[in-house]
Amino acid sequence: MTITPPAPESADIGVIGIGVMGANLARNLARHGHDVAIVDVDPAKCTELITEHGDEGTFIPAADHDQFVQSLRGPRVAIILVPAGDPTEMVIDAMAERMDSGDILVDGGNSFYLDTLARADRLAPTGINFIDTGVSGGAEGALTGPSLMPGGSTEVYERVGPMFESIAARVDGHPCCTHVGPTGSGHFVKMVHNGIEYADMQLISEAYDLLRNAVGLTVPEIRDVFDAWRSTELDSFLIDITTEVLGHTDADTGRPFVDVVHDVAGSKGTGAWSVQQALSLGVPVPAISAATTARALSGAEAQRHSVQALDLPAPVPVPMDDRESWTEAIRQALLASKICAYAQGFHEIATASHEQEWDIDLAELALIWRGGCIIRARFLDHIADALRDEPSLPMLLAAPWFTEHITSTLPQWRRVVALAANSGVATPAFATSLGYLDSLRAGRMPTALIQAQRDHFGSHTYRRTDREGVFHTRWEEDDRPEETWS
Numbered sequence: 001m002t003i004t005p006p007a008p009e010s011a012d013i014g015v016i017g018i019g020v021m022g023a024n025l026a027r028n029l030a031r032h033g034h035d036v037a038i039v040d041v042d043p044a045k046c047t048e049l050i051t052e053h054g055d056e057g058t059f060i061p062a063a064d065h066d067q068f069v070q071s072l073r074g075p076r077v078a079i080i081l082v083p084a085g086d087p088t089e090m091v092i093d094a095m096a097e098r099m100d101s102g103d104i105l106v107d108g109g110n111s112f113y114l115d116t117l118a119r120a121d122r123l124a125p126t127g128i129n130f131i132d133t134g135v136s137g138g139a140e141g142a143l144t145g146p147s148l149m150p151g152g153s154t155e156v157y158e159r160v161g162p163m164f165e166s167i168a169a170r171v172d173g174h175p176c177c178t179h180v181g182p183t184g185s186g187h188f189v190k191m192v193h194n195g196i197e198y199a200d201m202q203l204i205s206e207a208y209d210l211l212r213n214a215v216g217l218t219v220p221e222i223r224d225v226f227d228a229w230r231s232t233e234l235d236s237f238l239i240d241i242t243t244e245v246l247g248h249t250d251a252d253t254g255r256p257f258v259d260v261v262h263d264v265a266g267s268k269g270t271g272a273w274s275v276q277q278a279l280s281l282g283v284p285v286p287a288i289s290a291a292t293t294a295r296a297l298s299g300a301e302a303q304r305h306s307v308q309a310l311d312l313p314a315p316v317p318v319p320m321d322d323r324e325s326w327t328e329a330i331r332q333a334l335l336a337s338k339i340c341a342y343a344q345g346f347h348e349i350a351t352a353s354h355e356q357e358w359d360i361d362l363a364e365l366a367l368i369w370r371g372g373c374i375i376r377a378r379f380l381d382h383i384a385d386a387l388r389d390e391p392s393l394p395m396l397l398a399a400p401w402f403t404e405h406i407t408s409t410l411p412q413w414r415r416v417v418a419l420a421a422n423s424g425v426a427t428p429a430f431a432t433s434l435g436y437l438d439s440l441r442a443g444r445m446p447t448a449l450i451q452a453q454r455d456h457f458g459s460h461t462y463r464r465t466d467r468e469g470v471f472h473t474r475w476e477e478d479d480r481p482e483e484t485w486s
């Protein structure tokens with residue numbers, strides 16, 4: 001099918017990039033009665049979409065960016081869903097040449113929020129409203145209802161919000177879409193959403209590894225364990241799909257599918273950005289960091305092979321006298337670690353919101369993550385409740401539901417981390433989450449010693465516990481006199 005030039009000003013909204021997300025989001029918009037212009041570098045993707053799904057609504061294909069922009073009714077609204085980085089940059093440049101003042105250009109991809117801020121500045125003189133919108137839910141979410149995280153001015157949200165809310169997922173009648181804050185905040189929040197996603201996926205993978213290689217369950221038995229966990233506080237999309245993956249047998253080999261998948265994990269950047277931004281903000285996100293590092297470690301194949309070749313002492317397997325009790329212990333460790341990961345993500349967003357003056361409603365964020373997105377989970381209701389009760393809650397773990405669950409799971413959590421160490425199963429996210437809790441609860445951290453070391457080698461100074469001021473000890477002198485620097 002060749003694309004004939006579309007009628008001018010015939011579409012309500014346009015989608016640029018008809019790949020996994022763009023095709024499904026365009027269908028979702030069309031299913032909700034919006035006339036949707038579509039364009040892709042490969043026009044065949046547009047014709048294919050119409051051949052297969054043209055009966056779902058009105059699609060207006062364009063052969064190029066000129067036709068696409070002309071087909072949009074003014075003031076125009078277009079959503080970019082192409083890979084972050086250069087492709088997004090190229091599309092923005094192409095749209096900036098063709099759109100007019102007052103039009104709205106939405107970047108729905110996983111762009112880095114500092115790029116978004118720079119792009120908004122660049123477009124400001126044109127009068128084109130450039131806004132960012134985190135979109136989560138993968139292919140299925142984009143089609144049946146994603147979680148949408150738009151950033152931008154209130155005036156622009158008033159124009160696009162109703163359309164976005166019409167296609168978003170709904171939980172208890174609440175649309176999984178909210179105006180997050182000014183431009184940049186949408187992509188920041190989506191970045192941290194993905195950081196939490198990395199941590200949750202890593203924690204689930206560690207639970208699977210322990211069940212298999214420490215407890216000794218088979219893959220079908222582990223599938224049944226995950227299936228049972230769906231009716232506990234762990235109930236979530238990621239537990240659902242894990243159950244499905246573990247229940248899948250490879251057609252070619254008859255082996256569990258998980259055993260034929262190469263173990264180098266991919267990543268497109270959002271996890272690493274979450275960690276980098278958290279560190280820049282001075283926010284500890286050890287579970288997100290451990291998860292991102294685990295993916296990098298999986299890709300360090302030469303290093304992995306060289307260590308595998310060493311004749312290292314074997315771990316001492318722990319006798320598995322009571323598999324049921326260990327399985328329950330691992331469930332509790334997973335819940336506790338997951339709570340820590342979410343606490344870290346919310347801490348990062350709260351800090352950025354404060355520093356950038358974004359005024360993000362964290363409770364609302366928890367509500368819009370209950371449906372549509374990859375981290376949708378039953379326990380987000382508890383996060384929303386906690387943040388509604390106390391919007392400036394400094395630490396999620398201090399809210400009653402979370403304190404109660406951390407307290408009740410702690411003994412088994414410690415047992416599981418010890419099991420992992422003794423059986424040689426790597427559980428970096430479980431272990432670092434427990435370390436996070438123990439560091440937070442410690443009345444005094446060993447960082448006092450680090451301060452003393454810093455002062456010793458670099459005169460970096462220290463503060464004292466017993467009086468105000470900034471001090472330095474003259475370590476090179478025998479009697480170590482102390483100076484007061486301020």
Ligand SMILES: NC(=O)C1=CN([C@@H]2O[C@H](COP(=O)(O)OP(=O)(O)OC[C@H]3O[C@@H](n4cnc5c(N)ncnc54)[C@H](OP(=O)(O)O)[C@@H]3O)[C@@H](O)[C@H]2O)C=CC1
Binds near residue numbers: 090091
């Ligand atoms: N996949 C997912 O689960 C999710 C992805 N995202 C984000 O959404 C964005 C899109 O992802 P996804 O749909 O998976 O990516 P895909 O690669 O599946 O789709 C991108 C599409 O955009 C096309 N494209 C590239 N450059 C242009 C251009 N200049 N003009 C028009 N079309 C262009 C690509 O064509 P070609 O292939 O020929 O280059 C491709 O068809 C990314 O930023 C991604 O990070 C967000 C949430 C979930």
Ligand SMILES: O=C(CO)[C@H](O)[C@H](O)COP(=O)(O)O
Binds near residue numbers: 110194267270
């Ligand atoms: O945004 C998403 C889900 O929310 C995308 O699926 C994202 O691409 C996943 O990240 P990565 O490819 O780095 O695992």
